[in-house]
Each structure stands twice: as structure tokens, then as C-alpha cells.
Amino acid sequence: MLVHCRTVSLFLCLTQTHTSLDCSWKPTQVQREHANCTRTEPGSNPCPTPQARSCETVDYYGRVLKSTSDLKSNACLTPATPVAPAVRRVLEEVHPEVTRRYYGCGMVVPECLEGCRVLDLGCGAGRDCYMLSQLVGDRGLVTGIDMTEEQLDVARKYVGYHTKKFGYKKPNTEFVQGYIEALQEAGLKGSFYDIIISNCVVNLSPNKKHVLKEAHHVLKDGGELYFSDIYCSHRLPAEIRTHKVLWGECLGGALWWEDLLRLAEEVGFCTPRLVAASTVTVGNKELQSLLRDYKFVSATFRLFKIPRNVSNESCRVIYDGNVTGHEDFLKFDAYHTFRKNEVVTVDGELASILKMSRFAEEFTFQDHAENKTGSCCVMPKVGAGDCRKLP
């Protein structure tokens, strides 16, 4: 499997000049390329390079789209799934102008946020930042980064409004202009954040590996990247990847989900854990015909940064029921739901994630379970489905 993946990676780097897996595009180029970004007229030729594609993305989110109703497909719309009352309450507190410019495709509300430092990759007008600002509280920090000034202008305009509304003495939210492929160049510190979220943005990056690498760098050990994005059932061909509207609508740049698993491993993250997935309906006949039989899903994954030298033995864990809003059970991912006071055996990787992350205080650990085979004894209980069975 590993050999197969490495071969595929090498093959892609050799054969594709400007795909999402382009190996030659270095973060140091990012600032320079974007600094020279000139605006293009809508309807001009499809963008030929990753850099030009980013310029067009700036254009799309800065000038073409003014609100959710300007979208040309349903891809950048969060599926209408039930929202927990606590989340609905915090969303209602966000200023309507910020909410109008929300273009996310999934809910990014990880658990256990109080006091955490959170980074939002491609924060746009800041809806998720202001939602999380309430959940981390005044001891926490939310940093939003985006490359599009027009989006950031809206986000920054309401820092004071939300600080006052949430009753904080000083803002716990900040917005940085920069590229998600170059977080260090944007001035973000290494090993600083507890959690990175992102909502429908990584698909827009011409270099997804750099995004994951940089995210890994700025996360603390035990930190996690919790993000929703659009994935495709297969690798997309050039004519779809280079179509400007399909790209801007978060479809053209969608990763084949198996590539996410491979890139995450190459960068040093643990195996991506699927939280939820739902089918994307395009809702536009013209775009749908260009997409032929390719299927898309909006999926949320959690990727943890755990040092490689940590012991990887399966163990028994007991959830204590103390996470706010998850008192009876904690749905950790699509396959693991921990019920309060229930003893379950987890595989070595999940055991080290729980022990090393902010979840450590929420569990009791009983080491050296009888089953040391590494297989997991917690059976799937809730159904987002195996990502291998995504449509």
C-alpha cells in the first residue's frame, strides 16, 4: 500500500505540471507570485498555472461573489443537517453581514475548545472564527488567515462588534492576510496552535501538500487539523481542474479522498479520521454536464499531530462524560462513539491520540489491554460510512 502510494505520488509529480500535487511549487514563491497577482476578467481563458489559479480564486471570492446567493452550484453550501442547539445559539450571535458572506461546505465545531488557540485556514469573512471565538472563551485565541482582502475587510470590520457582544475585555479574534501554503511566511509561529480548522478551502489550494505541511508545523504536538472540504470519487482530469468556475465553486480542485490519506501520511499526520460525509449535489445543469460521472462529497476529517516516538499500544479507555455538550457520549469520528463510563478497547494509534491530545483529561486509560494485535474493538456505531465507500 505504502509502496503503491509513493509510486503514485512520484508518477504524478513527473507527469503533471500543475496539479494539486505539484512538487516544484515552494512556499517561498507564494508571496512573490501572489504579490504580482493581476485581476482577470471573468470569462477569460482558464488559468494555466497554480499561481494564476490562485489569482482567479482571489478574484472569485473578492469580486465575483458578494453573498451566498451568487454561488453557481451547491458545493460551497453547508448541507442542511441538524445543528446542535448550542452551536445554533453561537451562530445566531454572528453579525448578519459576516453570515451573508459564508461559503463553507461543512460544520467545523471540534469539541473541548475552551481556552484553546485555533487557526482558521481560509477564514473568508470570518463566520466560523466568530462562532469559535465564543467557544474558546476569553482565555482562548482564534486567528483567521485568508488571501482575499475583500473577505478580510468584512471580517475585521466586526472585531469590535463581536468583542462587545461576547462580553470580552479585549478581542480574542485576529485576522491575517496570507496564504495557507505559507503560514510561516505570514508570521504564524511553529507549534503554537491547539487546533486548526478549515471550511471548504483546501480544495482551492493549488498545492495541498504544502497546506498540510504548514498546518503540521504550526500545530502543537497533540494538536489537530479538523476540516471540511469537497472530495471526489476519482482523480479529476485536467479539463475539470482548469475550469475557472468549477475551480472557484470548490469542485475543480477537489482531491480524490485517497490522496488525502496519502498526503497526510507523507506530511506526518496520523491516519485521517472521517467525522462525517454527505453527497454534494451540484444543482446547475451546465456545470453538472461538465462533471460527467464524477461524484463529490463534502467530508470532515480530523488529522492529529502525534510525535512518531510515542508508544502505539492498544489500551482500554473510559470516557468521563465531562466534555460540555457531550455529557452522555462523545462522537469522536464516524466509527468511534464513546459512551460515558463505558470501557472500550481502542487501537494503538487512537490510544496515543487520546493520550497526547487535549482529550487526555477526558478519559481514564487502562494500559496493556489483552488485545495487543492493534485491531480496534470499538465497532462503528454511527453512520457517516467508511470513506472507502464514499460515492
Ligand SMILES: C[S@@+](CC[C@H](N)C(=O)[O-])C[C@H]1O[C@@H](n2cnc3c(N)ncnc32)[C@H](O)[C@@H]1O
Ligand atoms: C469557499 S470560501 C470559504 C470561506 C470560509 N471558510 C467560509 O466558510 O465562509 C474559500 C476562501 O478561501 C480563501 N482561499 C482560497 N485559497 C487560499 C489560499 N491559498 N490561501 C489563503 N486563502 C485562500 C478564499 O479567499 C476564500 O475566502
